[in-house]
Amino acid sequence: MTNKPARIVIIDDEKRMCDSLSALLQGEGYQVISFQHSPQALGTVRSEKVDLVITDIKMPQMDGLEILRRVKEIDDGIPVILLTGNASLDSALDAISKGAYDYLLKPVDFPHLEMVVNRALDFRHNELARLHLVEELKLSNLILQRRIGELNALYEAGKSIGSSANLSELLRQIVVLASTVTEANVGSIMLLDEDKKFLTIEAAIGLDEEIVRETHLPIGESIAGYVAETGEALVVEDIEKDERFKRRNQERYGASSLLCAPLRIKNNILGVINMAKKTGGQCFTSDDLRLLTTFASQAAVAVDDAYQFEKNRRRLTEFEILHEIASELPAIDSLTLFRSALVEKLRRVFPVDCAVWFDWDSTNNCLIPIGTHGETRVPLTESGKIDLTKADGYVVKISGKGLKTLETDDIQKLSNFMADHLQESKYFPRVKGAFMAVPITRGGELTNIFCLCAESDRDYSDEDISLARLVISQAAVLFEKEKVLLNATRLMTMGNMISEISHDLRKPLTSIRGGLQILRQRMPDVADESDFFKLAEDEVHRMNELVRELVDFSNPNKYETTKTDLRKIVLRASELISPDMSKRKIDFSYSFEEATWEVIVNKNQIMEVFLNLFINAVDAMPKGGKLSVNGLVERPPHRKEDYLAVKVTDTGVGIKKDHLPKVFDRYHTNKETGTGLGLAVVERVISAHSGTLHLESTEGEGTTFSVYFPYNP
Structure with missing residues (x-):
């Protein structure tokens, strides 16, 4: 695809109309050719690349509908826009039914025309891209079909090498046929590993099973290693007289005369074929080597094709597995x-x-x-x-x-x-x-x-590992999505149920709370002195807070998110708590390093988070102190990615070491009037925003709460 400007053909018997439309569209960067005669315009459409045709319906030689028909005959994909000064429903329906892209009235509204032209050219561009992809797909399918056809033809026509597509069986057939051609009683095929460092025996005749199983020959060593390294076929007439390989292969093959030829595809060495113990005890000759080399070339093609067949079969199996996982996971x-x-x-x-x-x-x-x-x-x-x-x-x-x-x-x-x-x-x-x-x-x-x-x-193998990683990771993601979808459905149902239950709970709670207030007014001495009365008030308050949380949980609007500057939320929370800080003589300071502080959050929820942290900090400094907020980009513990961190530090009384693991537990509090829900809410809200929390505190010195938000610079 090129970046050349789109070419537009304008056909109108009025020269002024042609000139004005040409000037408009050329100003938009298009190549425009205008005609007052239909035959000339059609000649250009037929001989040159055209992306759009704009024509008047009423023309002296050939009307616009006929031009539309002929353009579609030349290239059905070229959009045609018809212009007319005498519009009618019948003519509009006729034009659209014959393939017109749009039907515009004169005088033309230029902004509207620009919009229609842009849409038509986008349509043309997308259609050309689709056709290009279809052609590529056809070509790829043709190549694939041709390759499969070649493989099938090879297996059918190459009966002398073997009819099995199974690589192990094919290698066994090659060894048998090679031994027949060379009249050898012992033979083997050795293939290189993926790193091309070692040769292993993949098929053999006349060799002990233990030798076949344990042979792991480094490239460059012995006759087979030498041939695999150099690509040079060898005939050793008498190993006792060859100083390069003297006695190295005697134990394995028990023969003094050997043949070894490379399995080579172009410059790629797949392995080697070894032959030994010629029938009658004779020595192998150069003619034997020539026969084996010719056969090895044909065998290498078969081996390479079998490799490719196995890879294609494996790839198909991989796709089948992924498809099956995707379709079976919902169940x-x-x-x-x-x-x-x-x-x-x-x-x-x-x-x-x-x-x-x-x-x-x-x-x-x-x-x-x-x-x-x-x-x-x-x-x-x-x-x-x-x-x-x-x-x-x-x-x-x-x-x-x-x-x-x-x-x-x-x-x-x-x-x-x-x-x-x-x-x-x-x-x-x-x-x-x-x-x-x-x-x-x-x-x-x-x-x-x-x-x-x-x-x-x-x-x-590396392919096994790659497949396992792909299948397991994709399956894990799909399974996680299915669980999320299922949980979302359950949560929606549970939210509706919670909303109804919470509504019903508030009625008796209101009655109990009202009754306690009346008793306190009528019998204040009893209320002040009774531990049971205070316990009842505390429990009613706790139940009321719990119901409020349930209502918040069941309210979907509670968790609507927007893109917000995190610094503004923090500073607004500090302003709301500033009267309490002034009363306690607490010095407040803040700093934020240069970073992208806009995050997608629920503003009210995050405001509640920082209000809770600030209130806790103020309560921890009854005699005054310092409260500081430090914003920076850092990596939280146990994470491998950077987050936006907001650290709220006070110089208050700190938290006892044995209380640290419990601070985020619901209803855990060290305050006389606390509900124990504040930090539990903080943790829940930050988790819902894909963030995390970290707490550091030393009793008698102060506390730092680090709030982490996902960072997208």
């Missing part, structure tokens, strides 16, 4: 079923004998197994949690020491870390073969680790 309502479904899907691509799903507990810095699949000794309940009646939970957990400094995106290092720790515990399976640990993150933070293992001679 999965438990984590246990979700994990089992994942394992069963992955088993279709690579072996999985055992799987363990860990939750990352950032507070206690440890990994907690919450689900297993296959043989493990982790005692779990039916819901998937650790069964503490059968095992100590802390014995089953894995310490996350060292995990925080580990780059979890490095699958190899993470897998080694998890494998080492699994080996140390009696509850987890021994890692004997293939093993991988796949991290699951949310918002850049580690949430889970999914470990997969299988008894296998080989480790999981």
